Amino acid sequence: MLLANAGLEFKAVTADIDERGIQAASALSNPREIALLLAREKAKAISANHPGSYVIGADQTLALGNRLFNKPAGRPQALAQLRDLAGNSHELNSAVAVAHDGQIVFEDVAVARMTMREMTEDELSAYLDAAGDAVTTSVGAYQLESLGIHLFERIEGDHFTILGLPLLPLLAFLRGERLVAV
Numbered sequence: 001m002l003l004a005n006a007g008l009e010f011k012a013v014t015a016d017i018d019e020r021g022i023q024a025a026s027a028l029s030n031p032r033e034i035a036l037l038l039a040r041e042k043a044k045a046i047s048a049n050h051p052g053s054y055v056i057g058a059d060q061t062l063a064l065g066n067r068l069f070n071k072p073a074g075r076p077q078a079l080a081q082l083r084d085l086a087g088n089s090h091e092l093n094s095a096v097a098v099a100h101d102g103q104i105v106f107e108d109v110a111v112a113r114m115t116m117r118e119m120t121e122d123e124l125s126a127y128l129d130a131a132g133d134a135v136t137t138s139v140g141a142y143q144l145e146s147l148g149i150h151l152f153e154r155i156e157g158d159h160f161t162i163l164g165l166p167l168l169p170l171l172a173f174l175r176g177e178r179l180v181a182v
Helices: 019-026 031-047 074-083 121-137 147-151 159-163 167-176
Strands: 054-065 068-069 089-100 103-116 151-158
Touching: 019 031, 019 054, 019 167, 031 103, 074 121, 089 159, 089 167, 103 159, 103 167, 121 147, 121 151
Parallel strands: none
Antiparallel strands: 054 068, 054 089, 089 103, 103 151
């Protein structure tokens, strides 16, 4: 959606990589480095099968202190994540990597700091009822672009970073390479 709204023509292809396995094998613990590693691996995996193409890979991590979060498997895990995040600040680390002929030619990581408001169990349950199954598609059990905005009292960082892609640096790279006309 972000790329299409920016006027880019592209084909979406899912990278068949084992994200958890790659993360475990890397021994990395820094959330920014993990997001960048996964973005690189996604871009390289697709690039290997699309010679001559520029392939964009992206990934996002959510860190509360030293703890990394994954997408919740269901409502119980979503509720647990929201309980942990409520009243606290966490970081979203969004990474992008561009591969060309199997080589990384551009990469960037951007960070947004999100402060979730204090919430009661009833408020958390009401949010989960209203948001439905969509909470399992996003790390932290929220989507800022919809009902998840109600969970926050403070947001610091670029809007596109929060949505999962450092779009402005990516567009600057694409313009610099004359891959987009605007």
